[in-house]
Amino acid sequence: xxxxxxxxxxxxxxxxxxxxxxxxxxxxxxxxxxxxxxxxxxxxxxxxxxxxxxxxxxxxxxxxxxxxxxxxxxxxxxxxxxxxxxxxxxxxxxxxxxxxxxxxxxxxxxxxxxxxxxxxxxxxxxxxxxxxxxxxxxxxxxxxxxxxxxxxxxxxxxxxxxxxxxxxxxxxxxxxxxxxxxxxxxxxxxxxxxxxxxxxxxxxxxxxxxxxxxxxxxxxxxxxxxxxxxxxxxxxxxxxxxxxxxxxxxxxxxxxxxxxxxxxxxxxxxxxxxxxxxxxxxxxxxxxxxxxxxxxxxxxxxxxxxxxxxxxxxxxxxxxxxxxxxxxxxxxxxxxxxxxxxxxxxxxxxxxxxxxxxxxxxxxxxxxxxxxxxxxxxxxxxxxxxxxxxxxxxxxxxxxxxxxxxxxxxxxxxxxxxxxxxxxxxxxxxxxxxxxxxxxxxxxxxxxxxxx
Amino acid sequence: xxxxxxxxxxxxxxxxxxxxxxxxxxxxxxxxxxxxxxxxxxxxxxxxxxxxxxxxxxxxxxxxxxxxxxxxxxxxxxxxxxxxxxxxxxxxxxxxxxxxxxxxxxxxxxxxxxxxxxxxxxxxxxxxxxxxxxxxxxxxxxxxxxxxxxxxxxxxxxxxxxxxxxxxxxxxxxxxxxxxxxxxxxxxxxxxxxxxxxxxxxxxxxxxxxxxxxxxxxxxxxxxxxxxxxxxxxxxxxxxxxxxxxxxxxxxxxxxxxxxxxxxxxxxxxxxxxxxxxxxxxxxxxxxxxxxxxxxxxxxxxxxxxxxxxxxxxxxxxxxxxxxxxxxxxxxxxxxxxxxxxxxxxxxxxxxxxxxxxxxxxxxxxxxxxxxxxxxxxxxxxxxxxxxxxxxxxxxxxxxxxxxxxxxxxxxxxxxxxxxxxxxxxxxxxxxxxxxxxxxxxxxxxxxxxxx
Numbered sequence: 001x002x003x004x005x006x007x008x009x010x011x012x013x014x015x016x017x018x019x020x021x022x023x024x025x026x027x028x029x030x031x032x033x034x035x036x037x038x039x040x041x042x043x044x045x046x047x048x049x050x051x052x053x054x055x056x057x058x059x060x061x062x063x064x065x066x067x068x069x070x071x072x073x074x075x076x077x078x079x080x081x082x083x084x085x086x087x088x089x090x091x092x093x094x095x096x097x098x099x100x101x102x103x104x105x106x107x108x109x110x111x112x113x114x115x116x117x118x119x120x121x122x123x124x125x126x127x128x129x130x131x132x133x134x135x136x137x138x139x140x141x142x143x144x145x146x147x148x149x150x151x152x153x154x155x156x157x158x159x160x161x162x163x164x165x166x167x168x169x170x171x172x173x174x175x176x177x178x179x180x181x182x183x184x185x186x187x188x189x190x191x192x193x194x195x196x197x198x199x200x201x202x203x204x205x206x207x208x209x210x211x212x213x214x215x216x217x218x219x220x221x222x223x224x225x226x227x228x229x230x231x232x233x234x235x236x237x238x239x240x241x242x243x244x245x246x247x248x249x250x251x252x253x254x255x256x257x258x259x260x261x262x263x264x265x266x267x268x269x270x271x272x273x274x275x276x277x278x279x280x281x282x283x284x285x286x287x288x289x290x291x292x293x294x295x296x297x298x299x300x301x302x303x304x305x306x307x308x309x310x311x312x313x314x315x316x317x318x319x320x321x322x323x324x325x326x327x328x329x330x331x332x333x334x335x336x337x338x339x340x341x342x343x344x345x346x347x348x349x350x351x352x353x354x355x356x357x358x359x360x361x362x363x364x365x366x367x368x369x370x371x372x373x374x375x376x377x378x379x380x381x382x383x384x385x386x387x388x389x390x391x392x393x394x395x396x397x398x399x400x401x402x403x404x405x406x407x408x409x410x411x412x413x414x415x416x417x418x419x420x421x422x423x424x425x426x427x428x429x430x431x432x433x434x435x436x437x438x439x440x441x442x443x444x445x446x447x448x449x450x451x452x
Numbered sequence: 453x454x455x456x457x458x459x460x461x462x463x464x465x466x467x468x469x470x471x472x473x474x475x476x477x478x479x480x481x482x483x484x485x486x487x488x489x490x491x492x493x494x495x496x497x498x499x500x501x502x503x504x505x506x507x508x509x510x511x512x513x514x515x516x517x518x519x520x521x522x523x524x525x526x527x528x529x530x531x532x533x534x535x536x537x538x539x540x541x542x543x544x545x546x547x548x549x550x551x552x553x554x555x556x557x558x559x560x561x562x563x564x565x566x567x568x569x570x571x572x573x574x575x576x577x578x579x580x581x582x583x584x585x586x587x588x589x590x591x592x593x594x595x596x597x598x599x600x601x602x603x604x605x606x607x608x609x610x611x612x613x614x615x616x617x618x619x620x621x622x623x624x625x626x627x628x629x630x631x632x633x634x635x636x637x638x639x640x641x642x643x644x645x646x647x648x649x650x651x652x653x654x655x656x657x658x659x660x661x662x663x664x665x666x667x668x669x670x671x672x673x674x675x676x677x678x679x680x681x682x683x684x685x686x687x688x689x690x691x692x693x694x695x696x697x698x699x700x701x702x703x704x705x706x707x708x709x710x711x712x713x714x715x716x717x718x719x720x721x722x723x724x725x726x727x728x729x730x731x732x733x734x735x736x737x738x739x740x741x742x743x744x745x746x747x748x749x750x751x752x753x754x755x756x757x758x759x760x761x762x763x764x765x766x767x768x769x770x771x772x773x774x775x776x777x778x779x780x781x782x783x784x785x786x787x788x789x790x791x792x793x794x795x796x797x798x799x800x801x802x803x804x805x806x807x808x809x810x811x812x813x814x815x816x817x818x819x820x821x822x823x824x825x826x827x828x829x830x831x832x833x834x835x836x837x838x839x840x841x842x843x844x845x846x847x848x849x850x851x852x853x854x855x856x857x858x859x860x861x862x863x864x865x866x867x868x869x870x871x872x873x874x875x876x877x878x879x880x881x882x883x884x885x886x887x888x889x890x891x892x893x894x895x896x897x898x899x900x901x902x903x904x
Contacts, residue, residue: 030655032675153640160641167619167637167678184636185618188608203482221703223484224696226619226678243695244676247702251673254706255790261710262786263779270796271787276808280815283783290779291820297771305764312757315767319749319884322774327715327742327877331735334714335723338707344722356728363732368743425779432771 007037014045023052031057035064047076059088067100068273074105083112086121090164092137092245095124099134132216133209135249136230136239139164143171143196145179150192152182165227165242171200176236178204178229206231209238216241217249218343257337260420263290286424293429297322297436304440310451313382314443317390318436324368325397325435326428332357332405333423340409340419347414353406361402365395385449393442397435404431459489466497475504483509487516499528511540519552520725526557535564538573542616544589544697547576551586584668585661587701588682588691591616595623595648597631602644604634617679617694623652628688630656630681658683661690668693669701670795709789712872715742738876745881749774749888756892762903765834766895769842770888776820777849777887778880784809784857785875792861792871799866805858813854817847837901845894849887856883 006029013022026034026049034053038046038061050058050073062070062085074082086094086109098106098121106125110118120138127133141163143152152169160166169182180200187199206229207216220228220243228246230239256266263286267274274282301308301318308315336353339345345353369391376387405427412422443450458481465474478486478501486505490498490513502510502525514522514537526534538546538561550558550573558577562570572590579585593615595604604621612618621634632652639651658681659668672680672695680698682691708718715738719726726734753760753770760767788805791797797805821843828839857879864874895902 028655030657030675156637156640160637163637165637166640185608185612185615188605188618189612203480205482221696221699223482224699226696243699244673244678247673247676247695247699250699250702250706251794254702255794258710258713258786258790261713262782264783264786267787270794271791272796272801272804272808276811276815279808279812280819283780283812284816284819287776287779287783287816287820288823291772291776291824294772294775295768297775298768301770302764302768305767308767309761312754315757315760316747316750316754318753318770319774319888320743320746322771323746323749323877323881323884324739324743326778326880327739328735330714330877331716331739334710334716335719338710339723342703342707342722344724349724352724356724356731359728360731360735363728364736364739367732367736368739371740372743425775425782428778429775432775436771 063093328401329405365398515545780853781857
């Protein structure tokens with residue numbers, strides 16, 4: 001049965017109000033797909049379907065739903081019902097959800113949750129957005145140093161149902177400091193009497209509650225981890241972050257880089273969920289800044305008006321110079337942004353990078369300007385001197401664009417700015433001005449020959 | 453002890469040739485960090501350190517090493533030693549490594565591996581690059597339909613050491629077709645007599661051996677999976693892909709999109725590992741294409757030379773129009789590329805997107821052109837008609853840039869091209885030509901008034 005047939009069946013069961021069968025059918029589906037199906041329903045049907053789901057499934061489905069649909073649900077169902085839902089959810093999902101709600105709604109909803117959950121959630125809500133603390137969950141399996149494999153398995157059997165992952169056991173000392181981790185698979189292949197400490201991996205790789213999610217994602221990816229422990233300032237284990245949540249963080253961070261590199265303010269919501277004025281507002285600031293910086297290029301053109309007047313080929317070459325310069329700069333800066341993001345390049349490589357880009361720029365510059373020289377000479381029947389002025393300007397533009405393009409992201413990183421921001425269209429605008437300036441300086445030097 | 457101290461200690465032990473202690477110290481480290489440390493060593497030390505590692509650790513470290521360091525090792529150690537290494541590695545890592553070697557080296561190395569490994573690896577090497585088949589590993593835990601929890605745990609105890617993950621059990625029928633999966637954590641919290649079928653999740657989410665890695669990554673991320681089964685054309689289980697490898701795929705795919713959007717050919721190697729000529733070669737094709745397309749903009753300028761001559765403000769506005777148009781187009785196309793990549797936007801949304809972007813363009817256009825109109829009027833003391841011509845051109849440029857910017861990536865997706873390719877600098881060049889054309893058409897219409 002493909003997905004369309006499944007949906008049709010579900011619609012039919014809903015239309016016929018066969019709730020028992022509907023519930024049965026839904027339970028065969030993945031919570032992600034149930035949430036996907038719910039996206040298409042109106043408020044009434046949404047509520048009906050949601051109430052049909054078993055409580056543990058509904059909490060799962062709820063955490064995969066769109067923010068506005070969750071809001072619809074929160075408005076429609078009783079506070080007690082929401083609170084029950086929150087009790088059922090993993091702490092990280094509950095915190096995610098509550099962070100989206102207005103403050104008074106959070107208070108109202110939390111009033112009805114069980115006091116222990118409430119205390120934990122309140123604490124979590126205090127962590128800064130996008131910090132490890134705001135991402136973590138407290139549903140992990142802890143073990144003590146005197147346990148053996150049998151004890152650990154028994155403890156999983158007793159409490160494991162509610163754990164987000166049981167695949168890594170966290171060994172704590174009496175002060176709740178993390179002393180090591182035991183991968184569950186190691187415990188499963190040894191006799192049950194084996195002491196856990198013997199299986200323990202003492203090389204702790206962890207993050208701090210206040211670390212940014214980017215650091216978390218980089219660490220998990222680097223060490224190929226299934227989950228990462230989150231420690232407080234005293235080295236005590238306060239939570240874990242699982243790798244499935246990390247994948248979302250990676251995509252989020254990448255989206256942010258894409259946005260910054262295109263001069264967009266980060267979007268909070270998917271495209272179609274964003275209001276028109278927000279869509280426009282996210283784009284305006286950079287457009288405005290860049291519009292004003294491009295006036296510099298305009299001023300350079302005005303200043304050299306007399307040079308332009310001597311030969312139309314000169315004005316006709318402006319777009320080519322500006323575009324090629326912008327493209328060269330963007331290529332170099334993109335490589336730097338990715339290199340920094342993936343840890344392949346660091347600030348201390350500045351001079352090595354600059355030297356590389358300088359030589360790459362020379363190579364590319366020679367090829368592009370040779371082609372341009374020949375084109376002008378033979379296709380446009382331009383005089384040698386005019387062709388030479390334009391191609392030499394192009395060569396200088398390429399070399400300078402490559403150099404600016406690679407340096408700016410590294411400098412931005414150094415002063416704790418996001419490198420992606422420095423790789424934004426700002427580089428294009430800078431390179432534009434530089435290339436026009438070079439062009440006119442060279443052209444005005446040879447103006448007598450060009451005009452002749 | 454921080455990392456620098458650890459490295460210093462290791463250098464010291466190496467210098468003093470205390471191999472026993474060195475081995476002990478290395479075993480306290482994560483294989484990823486050992487590989488990181490090895491990056492800085494020369495050939496001789498690299499070899500020495502590598503031989504000190506216990507066999508199972510060395511295979512792990514080997515799979516985290518840089519391609520060129522692996523090559524150094526392969527050249528220096530005996531074929532039999534490499535073959536032993538391959539026998540020890542997980543199949544997916546071994547295949548990754550062999551794919552980088554020249555064909556004759558592969559043959560030589562495989563001659564010495566055990567025949568079963570050789571047969572499997574040979575089969576894997578046949579899958580297309582970046583396909584699910586080339587990513588998968590065969591080290592998974594399979595169970596049969598008549599097993600109970602005790603049987604499963606026993607089977608893990610017997611074979612689990614060599615499995616890349618034991619956390620999902622794959623239930624196969626007699627024809628080796630996948631009938632469902634059992635998450636290990638469910639098996640750990642029930643009595644040992646429980647039949648596995650009772651714990652089985654029948655909703656199979658899988659990929660095909662020939663599916664592209666992008667599909668694999670999207671599926672794993674969507675369903676928050678720890679590992680995904682890979683099926684052949686007949687629905688038989690042939691391998692699995694684990695989520696840690698998926699994170700690398702996600703970053704790889706993102707890097708590719710970044711590269712395409714900046715007019716770069718995808719790089720095979722990290723920045724500093726790439727040859728200068730390759731760095732230049734990856735950038736040249738698009739630069740060349742874009743340089744030639746920008747000649748169109750130049751031709752438009754030449755054609756309207758007489759219009760430019762009447763007022764220097766017109767030439768001075770060219771960079772502003774071109775830059776703003778390019779930036780607007782890039783913003784819209786970036787949003788589409790991310791929307792498509794994250795499944796928030798699809799081709800069928802074309803008209804909805806176009807309508808949205810048209811209105812966003814109107815909003816932004818009004819603001820930017822109003823600011824420009826006032827600037828020209830008051831700061832540049834331009835006549836009303838000249839200011840109006842330039843601002844109206846800007847308005848039209850913004851609206852058209854937004855429309856082209858959102859349509860192209862969607863169309864590219866439709867004809868099975870990469871949307872990122874359509875969001876490349878090509879859009880800037882197209883928008884440049886369009887904006888100049890609009891500008892000159894409007895300006896020449898009012899040329900009498902501007903000149904006056």
